[in-house]
Amino acid sequence: MHRGGGGARWGDEHGGVMNLKAFFVASLQTALDLSIATPEDILKHVTPDVLATYLPRPLWARLFTACLGAPKVDAQLVVETIGVPNLCEHVPAQLIWACIADIGNRSLGKQVDEEPLVLAPKSLTPPPPPGSSRSKPLTAPPPDVIEKPALVTPSKLGPNIPAPSTMPAGTGTSSLADIVAELEAEGSRDERSITPPSRVRTPTQQRFRQSQTGGGGIGRLAQNNPRRPQAGIPSVTPARTARRGETEVEAGEGEPETSVGRGEDWRSSIAVEEEQLVEWQASEETLTTTDDLETRKR
Amino acid sequence: MMESGLENQIFQPGDVLAHATPDVLANHLPPDLLSRVLQASLAAGSMTPERVLETVTPELLARHLPHEVLWACIAAAAARAGVTNTVVS
Numbered sequence: 001m002h003r004g005g006g007g008a009r010w011g012d013e014h015g016g017v018m019n020l021k022a023f024f025v026a027s028l029q030t031a032l033d034l035s036i037a038t039p040e041d042i043l044k045h046v047t048p049d050v051l052a053t054y055l056p057r058p059l060w061a062r063l064f065t066a067c068l069g070a071p072k073v074d075a076q077l078v079v080e081t082i083g084v085p086n087l088c089e090h091v092p093a094q095l096i097w098a099c100i101a102d103i104g105n106r107s108l109g110k111q112v113d114e115e116p117l118v119l120a121p122k123s124l125t126p127p128p129p130p131g132s133s134r135s136k137p138l139t140a141p142p143p144d145v146i147e148k149p150a151l152v153t154p155s156k157l158g159p160n161i162p163a164p165s166t167m168p169a170g171t172g173t174s175s176l177a178d179i180v181a182e183l184e185a186e187g188s189r190d191e192r193s194i195t196p197p198s199r200v201r202t203p204t205q206q207r208f209r210q211s212q213t214g215g216g217g218i219g220r221l222a223q224n225n226p227r228r229p230q231a232g233i234p235s236v237t238p239a240r241t242a243r244r245g246e247t248e249v250e251a252g253e254g255e256p257e258t259s260v261g262r263g264e265d266w267r268s269s270i271a272v273e274e275e276q277l278v279e280w281q282a283s284e285e286t287l288t289t290t291d292d293l294e295t296r297k298r
Numbered sequence: 299m300m301e302s303g304l305e306n307q308i309f310q311p312g313d314v315l316a317h318a319t320p321d322v323l324a325n326h327l328p329p330d331l332l333s334r335v336l337q338a339s340l341a342a343g344s345m346t347p348e349r350v351l352e353t354v355t356p357e358l359l360a361r362h363l364p365h366e367v368l369w370a371c372i373a374a375a376a377a378r379a380g381v382t383n384t385v386v387s
Contacts, residue, residue: 061320
């Protein structure tokens with residue numbers, strides 16, 4: 001097993017990289033060539049189970065083909081079909097070394113263990129490195145909690161916009177009763193005049209709402225929107241009708257006072273001057289005779 | 299069907315392995331079956347189709363091999379028997 005050119009410095013002269021597999025291939029191939037080892041020595045540790053675990057499937061296909069076509073299937077056929085380089089390439093180094101160790105010990109007359117070396121089954125998850133004693137979770141930590149911003153209260157619409165007030169503008173601290181009294185007084189002054197209510201439009205809310213892109217929906221569909229859809233205000237307020245009704249009720253309580261009922265000479269109460277009278281008898285256009293009436297009847 | 303075909307000699311183990319080639323077996327059989335086939339062959343000293351099918355039973359064939367391969371074996375046997383005119387390779 002000693003080859004020329006070897007030695008401690010051999011690896012340094014060739015780059016300093018230890019080529020363990022090449023060493024195994026050379027050792028096993030030489031042992032087989034020199035009849036120091038037999039193919040059964042290899043298959044002692046490189047069992048069919050090991051081959052089934054580590055050998056690639058194309059090599060298995062090649063092995064099956066050779067075995068089916070060969071008159072005799074033995075360890076030599078298996079080793080020759082697979083080849084020592086492929087065995088050293090795919091089979092774990094511990095098993096190859098176990099083969100070489102048995103061959104060497106037997107050659108030196110030492111006792112050889114009859115039991116094949118059994119490796120632990122391959123684990124898909126490698127053990128954690130010794131330095132990392134602290135285990136890390138496989139899943140990513142949960143993201144930071146994004147708090148939903150509080151809804152902006154409509155009281156503060158802007159820096160220069162005053163807060164909307166429920167009081168009518170210009171009325172100060174007048175109450176609803178004062179407004180009603182004022183409207184009644186105005187209604188008594190001019191009952192028939194349909195004028196818009198004297199109440200000044202109160203700038204209660206902002207006409208166009210600010211677009212809110214926050215959560216909860218859009219516009220009135222927003223879940224947290226306290227506002228409700230509002231119907232349009234009719235042009236004629238029912239309060240106005242109520243006032244007129246009150247007046248009619250008051251008038252209906254008794255008979256309307258007329259001068260006819262009093263029995264006075266109403267003709268004398270209306271002073272008409274003679275100049276205002278029209279002398280229609282002098283006009284020819286309006287003169288109708290009995291003849292005309294008869295011809296019209298026909 | 300595979301078991302019945304073998305029992306009734308519609309096709310032979312060699313016919314099965316003509317379709318279930320070593321490449322197909324090596325690529326579809328699980329490792330434990332590969333190991334058992336090789337162990338049986340080493341123990342017997344030979345690997346024959348009969349011995350392969352003793353280890354890899356028709357049930358295991360149907361479980362692991364593509365059904366197209368098995369159906370090609372059956373169809374080819376039927377073509378040989380003259381049941382069908384379709385020649386399946």
